[in-house]
Amino acid sequence: MGQRVPHVTGYLTEHFADDAFGTLAGYRARGGYETARRVVTGMSPAEVIETVKASGLQGRGGAGFSTGLKWSFMPAETDRPKYLVCNADESEPGSFKDRILLERGPHQLIEGILIAAFATGAEKTFAYVRGEYAFPADCLERAVAEAREAGLLGERIFGTDFRHDIVVVRGAGAYICGEETGLLESLEGKKGQPRKKPPFPAQFGAFGMPTTVNNVETFCHVPHILARGPDWFRSIGTEKSPGHTLFGVSGHVVRPGLYELPLGTRLDEIIFEHAGGVPDGKKVKGVIPGGMSMPILPAGQLDVPMANEYLRERKTMLGTGGIIVMNEDTCMVRVACVVTYFFRDESCGQCTQCREGTGWMNRIVERIERGGGESEDLAVLLDVAGKMEGATICAFADAAAWPVQGLLRHFREDFEAHVRERKCPFPASFEL
Amino acid sequence: MPRITVDGRDYEVPEGRTLLQALDDLGVLMNGVEIPHYCWHPKLSIDGSCRLCQVEIEGQPKLQIACNTPVQDGMVVYTRTERVRRAREGVMELLLVNHPLDCPICDQAGECKLQDYAFEYGVPRSRTREPRRALKKRVDLGPTIVFDQERCILCRRCVRFCREVPGTGELGVFGRGDRSVVDVFPGEELRNDYSMNVADICPVGALTTRDFRFRIRVWFLKEIPGVCTGCSRGCNIHLGTAYNRVYRYTPRRNDEVNETWICDEGRLSYKAIGAPDRIREPWLRSARGVLEPATESDALGRAADRIRTAAEAHGPGVVAALASPHATNEDLFVLRRLLAALGTEVHGMAVPRGRGDEILLREERAPNVAGGRALGFGEAEPVLDRIRGGGVSVLLVLGHDLLDPRYEGALDALRRCESVILLDTHHSELERAAEIVLPVRHAAEKLGTFTNFAGRVQRIEPAVEPPFLALSDGETLHRLGRTLGLAGFAGVYDVRAISRAIGSEFPAFAGRDVDAVGPLGLPLAGDPA
Ligand SMILES: Cc1cc2nc3c(=O)[nH]c(=O)nc-3n(C[C@H](O)[C@H](O)[C@H](O)COP(=O)(O)O)c2cc1C
Ligand code: SF4
Ligand code: SF4
Ligand code: SF4
Ligand code: FES
Numbered sequence: 001m002g003q004r005v006p007h008v009t010g011y012l013t014e015h016f017a018d019d020a021f022g023t024l025a026g027y028r029a030r031g032g033y034e035t036a037r038r039v040v041t042g043m044s045p046a047e048v049i050e051t052v053k054a055s056g057l058q059g060r061g062g063a064g065f066s067t068g069l070k071w072s073f074m075p076a077e078t079d080r081p082k083y084l085v086c087n088a089d090e091s092e093p094g095s096f097k098d099r100i101l102l103e104r105g106p107h108q109l110i111e112g113i114l115i116a117a118f119a120t121g122a123e124k125t126f127a128y129v130r131g132e133y134a135f136p137a138d139c140l141e142r143a144v145a146e147a148r149e150a151g152l153l154g155e156r157i158f159g160t161d162f163r164h165d166i167v168v169v170r171g172a173g174a175y176i177c178g179e180e181t182g183l184l185e186s187l188e189g190k191k192g193q194p195r196k197k198p199p200f201p202a203q204f205g206a207f208g209m210p211t212t213v214n215n216v217e218t219f220c221h222v223p224h225i226l227a228r229g230p231d232w233f234r235s236i237g238t239e240k241s242p243g244h245t246l247f248g249v250s251g252h253v254v255r256p257g258l259y260e261l262p263l264g265t266r267l268d269e270i271i272f273e274h275a276g277g278v279p280d281g282k283k284v285k286g287v288i289p290g291g292m293s294m295p296i297l298p299a300g301q302l303d304v305p306m307a308n309e310y311l312r313e314r315k316t317m318l319g320t321g322g323i324i325v326m327n328e329d330t331c332m333v334r335v336a337c338v339v340t341y342f343f344r345d346e347s348c349g350q351c352t353q354c355r356e357g358t359g360w361m362n363r364i365v366e367r368i369e370r371g372g373g374e375s376e377d378l379a380v381l382l383d384v385a386g387k388m389e390g391a392t393i394c395a396f397a398d399a400a401a402w403p404v405q406g407l408l409r410h411f412r413e414d415f416e417a418h419v420r421e422r423k424c425p426f427p428a429s430f431e432l
Numbered sequence: 433m434p435r436i437t438v439d440g441r442d443y444e445v446p447e448g449r450t451l452l453q454a455l456d457d458l459g460v461l462m463n464g465v466e467i468p469h470y471c472w473h474p475k476l477s478i479d480g481s482c483r484l485c486q487v488e489i490e491g492q493p494k495l496q497i498a499c500n501t502p503v504q505d506g507m508v509v510y511t512r513t514e515r516v517r518r519a520r521e522g523v524m525e526l527l528l529v530n531h532p533l534d535c536p537i538c539d540q541a542g543e544c545k546l547q548d549y550a551f552e553y554g555v556p557r558s559r560t561r562e563p564r565r566a567l568k569k570r571v572d573l574g575p576t577i578v579f580d581q582e583r584c585i586l587c588r589r590c591v592r593f594c595r596e597v598p599g600t601g602e603l604g605v606f607g608r609g610d611r612s613v614v615d616v617f618p619g620e621e622l623r624n625d626y627s628m629n630v631a632d633i634c635p636v637g638a639l640t641t642r643d644f645r646f647r648i649r650v651w652f653l654k655e656i657p658g659v660c661t662g663c664s665r666g667c668n669i670h671l672g673t674a675y676n677r678v679y680r681y682t683p684r685r686n687d688e689v690n691e692t693w694i695c696d697e698g699r700l701s702y703k704a705i706g707a708p709d710r711i712r713e714p715w716l717r718s719a720r721g722v723l724e725p726a727t728e729s730d731a732l733g734r735a736a737d738r739i740r741t742a743a744e745a746h747g748p749g750v751v752a753a754l755a756s757p758h759a760t761n762e763d764l765f766v767l768r769r770l771l772a773a774l775g776t777e778v779h780g781m782a783v784p785r786g787r788g789d790e791i792l793l794r795e796e797r798a799p800n801v802a803g804g805r806a807l808g809f810g811e812a813e814p815v816l817d818r819i820r821g822g823g824v825s826v827l828l829v830l831g832h833d834l835l836d837p838r839y840e841g842a843l844d845a846l847r848r849c850e851s852v853i854l855l856d857t858h859h860s861e862l863e864r865a866a867e868i869v870l871p872v873r874h875a876a877e878k879l880g881t882f883t884n885f886a887g888r889v890q891r892i893e894p895a896v897e898p899p900f901l902a903l904s905d906g907e908t909l910h911r912l913g914r915t916l917g918l919a920g921f922a923g924v925y926d927v928r929a930i931s932r933a934i935g936s937e938f939p940a941f942a943g944r945d946v947d948a949v950g951p952l953g954l955p956l957a958g959d960p961a
Binding site: 387 | 478479480481482483484486494495497500502519522523525526527529530559560561562585586605607608609610611612
């Protein structure tokens with residue numbers, strides 16, 4: 001069994017040690033659904049959107065887009081049904097936060113969804129859970145059934161005209177089905193391939209209807225914002241990146257796991273103070289700060305506050321907050337092999353640059369790792385990564401290009417050593 | 433209408449279109465405004481996957497794909513900047529990472545968009561050291577199409593075509609990433625009435641037709657514009673010719689008629705042109721009752737003789753004609769004039785029929801049914817009835833359309849005539865009833881016009897010369913008229929003059945002669961259809 005409660009908890013996860021919190025009764029005992037009741041019976045949808053906008057909540061699915069702003073894109077006046085999608089495809093390597101939110105606090109998520117549905121006028125939410133998350137999906141399904149039984153889902157919720165329902169959908173195991181339009185295709189029973197934009201989901205989303213897609217964690221913040229107000233939320237984290245987030249720490253650390261901390265917490269503080277540093281007295285070599293698609297940082301740059309405005313200055317991003325720590329023995333060419341293999345394998349294959357670029361980069365780095373590298377390979381790698389950036393249907397190609405650029409930016413010497421010595425100079429730390 | 437600027441030139445473009453669509457609507461795409469593209473096709477849904485059509489748009493930080501960017505008033509577009517050039521280079525290089533070096537043995541060479549664009553927009557060197565993908569070579573996707581999976585650039589045009597045009601959806605993309613392959617669904621084959629269009633729209637040599645592949649290198653072909661004769665749609669085509677032979681028909685775009693498609697049956701109908709059963713010389717029935725080769729003047733002399741004798745004995749009403757919707761407007765107009773000069777009004781037109789569909793193919797399986805009707809040729813049945821009643825002595829027949837099952841017993845009826853004069857391209861059963869047989873030219877061998885089912889007058893021109901002596905129906909009839917000494921039939925035949933003359937007698941054809949209709953044809957004047 002995995003970890004059930006974060007090592008450090010906060011408003012999102014403080015009750016996660018309590019098994020009852022996962023049940024409707026337990027959640028209600030902690031005041032659960034009272035915020036949703038107050039919102040639905042006492043506020044207008046526009047007021048809710050304004051509150052969320054004022055809170056500065058940014059989506060926790062990777063792109064960090066303003067949640068309130070996204071909700072406001074949903075057409076207010078329309079005869080067509082509107083939908084929400086709860087993105088629980090969590091497939092970013094290094095990321096495992098949504099899973100715990102589903103397993104330990106499914107009613108918190110449902111309450112967030114209810115408030116979002118009220119704000120956007122959505123009549124249904126599709127919760128798309130990655131296929132491998134069988135247990136988290138079971139937890140959510142059980143909670144949805146409980147909520148429906150209690151009249152918290154269905155018609156006339158809280159005695160008003162507001163109605164809503166949640167459908168739990170299980171994915172079939174593809175990273176690209178986490179990209180919001182790839183998700184929509186998969187949801188509709190088609191091959192998971194991102195859609196070209198325009199049209200955007202707010203106009204043409206699930207089954208062609210106006211749709212808003214949010215990450216599990218994003219929804220989970222919403223009841224707290226509505227309960228305690230935007231000022232409270234803004235008092236946590238940084239000015240530009242308010243609130244807590246769940247950092248998932250993995251790799252060469254003493255205490256891997258989840259940490260609920262304010263955005264802007266320093267990366268070195270998370271690694272050394274919270275996660276206990278690197279085992280066996282080894283040094284850190286590099287850290288991926290936000291899930292595998294985010295560029296790596298070298299040991300000398302761990303003093304960065306974990307918020308996009310600071311991470312961007314170091315040419316990386318918060319992503320999903322999945323922190324992967326690598327010790328001094330790590331071969332960064334091997335890391336590049338793993339990273340490029342993943343993206344080669346997971347590319348949906350529509351766009352020329354992504355389909356061909358991911359494969360080409362992977363073949364080059366594997367050749368370098370096996371001792372067949374040439375000096376011009378590094379330039380070709382950077383050039384291919386450059387060609388993939390910002391030019392495709394979805395951000396997957398960027399996500400595939402950035403880590404390679406990051407590895408070459410900070411660990412070029414590892415690559416050059418492979419080329420020079422015509423072999424991998426590191427002990428074989430893991431199988432390719 | 434929104435106004436946009438592309439490379440400093442202003443265009444007024446239709447509303448609600450994407451950039452590539454709008455430029456295509458204006459006829460300037462790849463014809464003044466060069467935006468290379470693979471996945472976009474004017475008659476298929478937008479895919480947006482090849483990423484080759486990127487352009488720079490003022491106010492947008494990233495390059496945008498022209499195929500999926502809606503036009504907006506005041507949009508300023510650049511297609512020739514350094515950034516655009518580099519983006520195209522990038523896509524081209526990546527497309528070639530896995531493309532086999534097959535050009536010397538690839539049948540698409542010479543009309544391959546990968547070759548063309550690589551030359552125009554690519555980088556002149558290769559940096560790939562990695563082995564390329566090894567995939568299926570030369571597999572049959574069905575009865576008509578041969579597939580080379582390695583050459584496929586995954587533009588998915590073929591996949592969309594099968595889903596969107598015939599609606600059969602035999603093809604899909606299987607796998608992900610660089611393991612993506614196009615293939616037929618398991619247990620299926622690519623088999624539909626329009627299947628061969630996938631070879632036309634495939635930008636590379638991945639899909640080729642079993643019929644045409646390796647018959648000739650395409651750069652030896654001359655592409656002559658023409659019209660398919662398979663049905664009354666009159667799809668616009670190119671006749672690919674070399675060494676005085678037609679090697680293929682390919683669709684020629686005409687949004688009013690066939691968009692960019694043709695049916696497989698029509699496409700393969702070119703085979704009739706050089707077929708061994710072409711009538712290559714005049715034939716006359718001898719005293720022993722068998723058809724024997726003859727000279728043109730003997731044949732025309734005998735025909736004139738029969739007509740004159742019958743008309744003198746029983747009046748011109750015993751001379752009748754059955755026209756063919758395979759003949760051009762000009763041919764049929766000459767027939768009208770001949771009949772008028774003879775003083776007979778007994779005529780009709782036999783129309784062969786077949787299965788039609790909702791896409792292109794029409795039940796009337798000949799190109800000029802509407803033309804024949806517009807020129808006054810009615811149904812064939814009344815004429816056949818009259819023949820059966822013994823009221824016809826001499827019958828002029830154009831073509832063998834009477835063999836259509838619909839005219840059951842026509843051959844027996846014809847035997848009741850004293851003399852049947854047959855003008856035809858191919859040998860057929862009909863000759864059993866004929867006394868005089870004259871060879872005529874196929875549509876691929878003559879100048880003229882057809883009127884399609886919707887009343888569009890379309891031009892055909894000679895793409896090849898028949899390797900034997902044969903004239904068009906019109907010219908043959910002109911010579912018959914001359915042999916008969918009829919007024920108006922003196923002098924040499926001038927098909928252009930005939931074409932113009934149609935308009936003075938039939939006002940709907942005014943300004944619709946061979947030289948006036950242009951490459952895409954013109955609807956009949958004042959035609960309600
Ligand atoms: C390749 C790719 C994979 C993604 N995977 C996920 C995912 O597993 N979960 C998720 O919430 N968002 C994922 N996203 C981001 C979604 O597209 C979308 O931005 C997000 O769900 C929006 O939610 P938010 O605004 O609440 O962050 C992915 C994006 C890309 C480009
Ligand atoms: S960028 Fe990659 S994953 Fe995204 S649509 Fe294009 S090919 Fe698919
Ligand atoms: S076979 Fe041809 S048309 Fe079909 S996807 Fe491949 S390249 Fe495109
Ligand atoms: S639809 Fe008719 S005109 Fe068009 S290609 Fe087929 S037979 Fe020829
Ligand atoms: S033509 Fe626009 S992306 Fe392919």
